[in-house]
Amino acid sequence: MNRFPNPSLGRRQLLRNGGMVLSMGAIVAACGTNRGGSTNPGRLGVADEATPLQQDPINDVVLLRTAQSLEYTVLAIYDSVSAMGELSSAESALAGRFVVDHTRHAATIGSLISAQGGAEFQCSNPFLVDRAVTPILAALDGSDDVHRDLLNIAHAFESLASAAYQDAVGSLTDLSLRKEMMRIGGEENRHATALASAINPDAVFSPAMFGEPLSSDADGFPIPYPIPATFGLLKGIDLVVGARDVEGSRFAIQLQTPAQNTYVYENQSC
Amino acid sequence: MIDSAVADQADSDQPTRRALFSAGVIGAALAMAGSRSASAAANGLSEGDAALVGFAISLELTARDLYDAAIAAGATGQVWSVLREQHESYAQRLAGIAGIPGDIRNDEIFDALVSGFKGATRSAAFEFENVAAATHTELLGVVTDGAAAKSIASIIAIESRHATLLAELAGMADNYDALFHNTATALSPEA
Numbered sequence: 001m002n003r004f005p006n007p008s009l010g011r012r013q014l015l016r017n018g019g020m021v022l023s024m025g026a027i028v029a030a031c032g033t034n035r036g037g038s039t040n041p042g043r044l045g046v047a048d049e050a051t052p053l054q055q056d057p058i059n060d061v062v063l064l065r066t067a068q069s070l071e072y073t074v075l076a077i078y079d080s081v082s083a084m085g086e087l088s089s090a091e092s093a094l095a096g097r098f099v100v101d102h103t104r105h106a107a108t109i110g111s112l113i114s115a116q117g118g119a120e121f122q123c124s125n126p127f128l129v130d131r132a133v134t135p136i137l138a139a140l141d142g143s144d145d146v147h148r149d150l151l152n153i154a155h156a157f158e159s160l161a162s163a164a165y166q167d168a169v170g171s172l173t174d175l176s177l178r179k180e181m182m183r184i185g186g187e188e189n190r191h192a193t194a195l196a197s198a199i200n201p202d203a204v205f206s207p208a209m210f211g212e213p214l215s216s217d218a219d220g221f222p223i224p225y226p227i228p229a230t231f232g233l234l235k236g237i238d239l240v241v242g243a244r245d246v247e248g249s250r251f252a253i254q255l256q257t258p259a260q261n262t263y264v265y266e267n268q269s270c
Numbered sequence: 271m272i273d274s275a276v277a278d279q280a281d282s283d284q285p286t287r288r289a290l291f292s293a294g295v296i297g298a299a300l301a302m303a304g305s306r307s308a309s310a311a312a313n314g315l316s317e318g319d320a321a322l323v324g325f326a327i328s329l330e331l332t333a334r335d336l337y338d339a340a341i342a343a344g345a346t347g348q349v350w351s352v353l354r355e356q357h358e359s360y361a362q363r364l365a366g367i368a369g370i371p372g373d374i375r376n377d378e379i380f381d382a383l384v385s386g387f388k389g390a391t392r393s394a395a396f397e398f399e400n401v402a403a404a405t406h407t408e409l410l411g412v413v414t415d416g417a418a419a420k421s422i423a424s425i426i427a428i429e430s431r432h433a434t435l436l437a438e439l440a441g442m443a444d445n446y447d448a449l450f451h452n453t454a455t456a457l458s459p460e461a
Contacts (some may be wrong), residue, residue, distance in 0.1 A: 055281050097446045137393035162427060169423040182423050186403055186430035190450045193434040205352055230359050232427025
């Protein structure tokens with residue numbers, strides 16, 4: 001019995017016709033418009049469309065409020081560092097000077113915010129506190145060298161502040177604010193330099209400046225350098241603190257310059 | 271080789287920044303900046319921005335030549351050669367952004383400061399780094415081009431670090447004002 005009543009539709013013909021269909025499909029698709037379709041994820045059910053989240057504008061006031069929150073974050077860190085009583089008298093004096101400088105920076109930024117018609121944000125950055133400061137300080141519990149950790153923490157946050165001010169220059173629209181930000185940013189860089197010298201007195205220039213690879217020290221800690229690069233860096237800042245866990249690892253985090261999740265928007269309050 | 275510790279004792283004899291200004295440096299900087307602006311718009315910078323960036327380039331080339339003078343006079347140590355390279359890199363970066371040849375230093379600034387550098391005094395270099403950082407910071411308030419501003423900011427960051435490093439090397443590690451606060455007066459292309 002012939003299971004294919006149309007004798008003209010052989011395997012060869014079937015392949016030929018199939019190829020023609022595919023070719024026509026390609027031509028039609030190429031000639032079509034609005035072929036993108038919806039990029040929304042698929043939905044189940046008949047619930048109302050979700051209300052899109054309001055995107056608060058990122059303006060100069062937001063950038064300034066974020067900078068002010070960074071200053072208060074660093075001040076809170078120095079409070080914690082000093083309270084632990086691990087610093088030498090010389091280091092305590094240095095930290096004391098940094099507190100004076102950061103307090104002045106916060107006040108300066110506050111004046112700039114007011115001049116822009118914004119409201120000051122006189123407290124630590126909420127996102128940074130939740131995601132970085134709290135876990136970093138918690139990791140000091142049981143540390144094999146709290147003194148080492150505190151210096152590294154101070155250096156990391158001074159470096160973060162340095163990078164944050166430099167980064168803000170690219171986003172601020174008011175030219176006079178760019179200048180004021182880097183006036184403060186320059187001082188944060190100076191703080192970071194002094195701390196790097198204190199932590200690592202044996203080397204001044206980062207090996208990366210000479211095309212050599214960067215490496216951690218024998219215990220796995222990033223090595224700070226007073227001069228870390230030819231140009232100011234905006235990359236993440238690695239921080240390692242605490243004792244080794246059962247797997248031999250220490251608490252590690254990378255601090256990033258402020259972005260959408262770190263900004264202090266105008267509708268936020270302390 | 272010049273002993274930097276001994277040479278630093280002669281710092282009080284070096285020209286101060288105030289003397290530098292009174293020597294008419296600023297006018298020369300303006301003339302130099304102005305001379306560059308005609309060829310500057312190639313990379314899309316306004317004439318005003320090109321003149322300002324040209325001024326910054328000439329300052330960086332002056333720095334390079336000052337460090338060269340120190341090295342030629344016998345200064346040894348990595349800090350002199352590396353900082354020389356740093357400033358040349360800054361001139362090159364800015365020249366690339368502005369499309370301006372990075373080859374003209376400011377002779378008047380150079381002449382006013384070269385004796386301090388020939389003495390390999392770290393405090394002379396410290397003062398210069400502060401002036402450079404202050405000058406670039408002021409430029410940020412007037413340069414409108416975003417790429418140029420970001421590059422200038424990245425230069426300020428490291429020149430500030432240079433100043434602190436040099437202050438430490440010059441024996442000012444306990445002088446927190448010198449280490450952390452830049453009181454230098456900026457050179458101005460508009461004076």
